[in-house]
Amino acid sequence: MLNRHRLLQRQIRKYLADNPPPELTGLLDAVDVAYQQLDEDRAIIERSLVLSSAELGDANRALRVKQAELEANLQRIQAMQQQLVVQEKLASLGGLTAGIAHEIKNPLNFVNNFAELSLELADEMLELLQTDGAPDVAELRELCGMIKGNVDKVLRHGKRADGVVRGMLLHARGQAGERAVADFNALVDEYVSLAFHGVRARNPDLQLELERQLDPAVPHFAFAPQDLSRVVLNLVGNACDATLARREAEPDHRAHVLVQTIHAGASVRLAVRDNGAGVPAALREKIFEPFFTTKPPGAGTGLGLSICYDIVRSHGGELAIAPDSSEGSEFVVSLPYAAA
Amino acid sequence: MRKVLVVDDESDVADLFVQRFRREIKRGDVAFTFALSGEQALQIYEARPSDFVLILSDINMPGMSGFELLRRLRERAPELPVVMISAYGDAEKQQQARTLGAVGFVAKPIDFDLLRPCVLGEPGSDG
Ligand SMILES: Nc1ncnc2c1ncn2[C@@H]1O[C@H](COP(=O)(O)OP(=O)(O)OP(=O)(O)O)[C@@H](O)[C@H]1O
Ligand SMILES: [Mg+2]
Numbered sequence: 001m002l003n004r005h006r007l008l009q010r011q012i013r014k015y016l017a018d019n020p021p022p023e024l025t026g027l028l029d030a031v032d033v034a035y036q037q038l039d040e041d042r043a044i045i046e047r048s049l050v051l052s053s054a055e056l057g058d059a060n061r062a063l064r065v066k067q068a069e070l071e072a073n074l075q076r077i078q079a080m081q082q083q084l085v086v087q088e089k090l091a092s093l094g095g096l097t098a099g100i101a102h103e104i105k106n107p108l109n110f111v112n113n114f115a116e117l118s119l120e121l122a123d124e125m126l127e128l129l130q131t132d133g134a135p136d137v138a139e140l141r142e143l144c145g146m147i148k149g150n151v152d153k154v155l156r157h158g159k160r161a162d163g164v165v166r167g168m169l170l171h172a173r174g175q176a177g178e179r180a181v182a183d184f185n186a187l188v189d190e191y192v193s194l195a196f197h198g199v200r201a202r203n204p205d206l207q208l209e210l211e212r213q214l215d216p217a218v219p220h221f222a223f224a225p226q227d228l229s230r231v232v233l234n235l236v237g238n239a240c241d242a243t244l245a246r247r248e249a250e251p252d253h254r255a256h257v258l259v260q261t262i263h264a265g266a267s268v269r270l271a272v273r274d275n276g277a278g279v280p281a282a283l284r285e286k287i288f289e290p291f292f293t294t295k296p297p298g299a300g301t302g303l304g305l306s307i308c309y310d311i312v313r314s315h316g317g318e319l320a321i322a323p324d325s326s327e328g329s330e331f332v333v334s335l336p337y338a339a340a
Numbered sequence: 341m342r343k344v345l346v347v348d349d350e351s352d353v354a355d356l357f358v359q360r361f362r363r364e365i366k367r368g369d370v371a372f373t374f375a376l377s378g379e380q381a382l383q384i385y386e387a388r389p390s391d392f393v394l395i396l397s398d399i400n401m402p403g404m405s406g407f408e409l410l411r412r413l414r415e416r417a418p419e420l421p422v423v424m425i426s427a428y429g430d431a432e433k434q435q436q437a438r439t440l441g442a443v444g445f446v447a448k449p450i451d452f453d454l455l456r457p458c459v460l461g462e463p464g465s466d467g
Contacts, residue, residue, distance in 0.1 A: 075435040102400060103426035117359050146359070153352055202404065230378050 023050060080091055103164040107157035110317040114150040114157075120145045128171075175223035183259055184221065184335075185214040191229045192259050193235035199244070207247070217263040221337035227311040231319075232259075234304040235331050237271040241295070242276025242329065248279075267317070267336045275328040284321055308333075342370045342429055345411065347381040347397040348425070359460065360452050370460060378404025382412060391415065394459065396446075399426040399433065407440060414441045423458060425450060 049338050125143045128135045192212060201207045236259060255275070256332035262269040279287060286292050289308050293302030305319075312319040322330035341448035345435050354374040364370045373392075376399060385392065395413065399406035400423055423444040424437040434445045446455055456462075 096440075101429070102427040105429070105448045106350065109427065110350075110356065112449040113356050113360070113452070117356075149355075153355075157352075202407055 011325055035051060040306050068276065071215055106159050107161040110157040111154050111161070112143075114153045118147045119149040119156070121150070141185070177226040178224045179224045181220050181222045184223065184270075185216070185218050186258065186262055187223075187229060188212075188270060189214060191232035192236050198233070199237060199240040206244070208243060208257065210240075211256070211258045212316045213258065213260045215261050215263050218261050218268050219263065219337060221268065221335075223315060223335065224311075227314070230304055231308045231311055231333060233271070234308050235270075238274050238331075239274035239276065239302060239329070242278075243274045244276075246276045254286055264334075266338050267334050269328055270333040270335075271320075271322075273328065273330040279321060287321070288319075291293075341368050342393050342459070343377060343379060343391045344370060344459055345373050345395045347375045347378065347395065347401075347406065349376055349398065349401040351376065351437045353398075356450075361456075364460060377401055377465055378406065379421065385413070385416075393461065394422065395420060395422045396425055397422060398460075399411035399424055399428060399437075407436065408442060410437070410440045410442055421456075 035267065120304075125140060125147075128140055128143070156248075158177040173202050177269050189212065196208075196210055199208070236257065239257045240255075243253075243257060247253045247255050253275075258273045258274075260269075260271045260273075262271065282298040284296075292306075295302075309319050312333050312335070317333060317335040319331065319333050322332055323331070344458040346353060354372070357372050358365065361370055361372070364423060365372070375384050378397070378415060379441075381395070381397065382404075385395070397409055406424055407427070410424065412420055413420060420442075421443040422441070423446060424433075424442045425446045425448065427448040429447040437445045442459060
């Protein structure tokens with residue numbers, strides 16, 4: 001700017017010869033001063049710009065470092081969270097392990113022992129057959145009968161152990177079972193009773209009114225009976241627990257659970273309503289999360305509803321808690337029976 | 341003859357013991373009585389308290405548990421040996437059984453080579 005100004009001055013002077021009129025000299029001087037002032041301002045601005053861009057650069061670098069830190073933290077938290085889920089899963093399996101081991105070792109006791117006994121009996125049969133002369137047919141028949149009985153027990157208890165493991169895997173992985181067209185009402189009826197017996201086993205002096213309203217219009221449709229039976233067990237179990245918990249706090253409370261099936265358009269609905277303490281609005285979503293439980297340690301895994309949710313979704317259906325579930329709760333399963 | 345009371349809620353246990361001790365039962369060395377619950381076991385025991393030389397009991401049973409049965413038997417017959425048989429193999433349950441006065445603890449699946457001397461009252465068996 002200053003240079004350009006000097007050029008301008010020189011040019012003006014050229015046009016005006018070497019001695020410009022005094023008025024113009026004054027003007028030129030004034031322009032000169034103005035330009036100088038301008039240049040100084042500019043320099044100041046430029047310097048401060050340089051400064052502030054340096055500051056900005058510093059701030060930027062700091063931000064980038066912060067960002068990297070945050071990202072690393074986030075990753076660490078995610079890794080930790082994942083580990084926590086795995087750990088919780090393991091812990092919950094750990095809690096289950098004693099039970100699972102017990103449930104497997106009981107049938108295994110029969111499998112091992114009756115298999116070994118059968119071997120011994122077969123050896124006895126062979127011995128009998130290898131002795132000279134005609135073998136004692138009556139004894140052979142008796143041994144054979146015992147072997148048959150034993151093998152039958154091995155098979156029965158083997159299947160029983162298999163069922164335990166299968167259930168455990170289903171619990172751990174949420175695997176979907178095989179589907180077949182069947183009577184949904186019959187399944188609900190059967191498992192409501194089972195759930196009730198389960199609750200009664202835990203509460204010997206149980207006082208609970210359990211009502212069923214099974215809509216005869218509910219069609220037969222394709223579902224995975226093992227999976228949906230779990231849903232019934234869990235929802236009814238939860239409902240009974242909730243009413244009984246409330247009864248403990250209010251001894252006059254009449255515990256009541258209503259289980260309904262409803263044929264509604266292209267879907268079948270299962271509604272389980274109880275008059276327990278209900279679910280506070282703040283927890284309405286949380287209760288579906290795996291491992292979320294308000295039950296004392298050992299009493300609940302908190303996997304129930306999350307497994308139910310997966311099972312119902314795998315049937316193309318919905319599982320929801322009814323919106324008015326603050327005075328007692330209602331869980332509604334809706335299954336489109338036309339969907340695969 | 342040694343009379344042994346076996347308590348387990350699974351009915352196949354009876355057949356298992358009868359077959360495992362087939363020869364000894366035939367020879368009259370041992371006789372078994374089976375109860376399907378702790379309550380039933382107490383009834384059987386109280387009807388003929390002097391009959392039994394040994395009681396084998398499961399732990400996890402609906403109704404009265406094996407431990408509860410053990411506790412009640414200890415009150416009635418402090419000298420009567422009781423052996424717990426359980427699918428719970430953990431040290432905690434074993435310790436609990438000892439504390440309550442069981443003379444032995446056998447884990448399921450039952451190893452009859454281990455159990456046999458104890459049932460037959462052979463020397464060197466401590467349960
Ligand atoms: N009918 C209900 N009334 C009130 N609260 C409920 C009801 N059903 C579920 N809940 C709440 O949701 C939580 C999670 O339920 P979920 O079935 O997932 O696990 P859980 O019942 O605690 O454990 P588990 O199913 O392993 O026994 C429960 O602990 C309870 O707080
Ligand atoms: Mg539950």
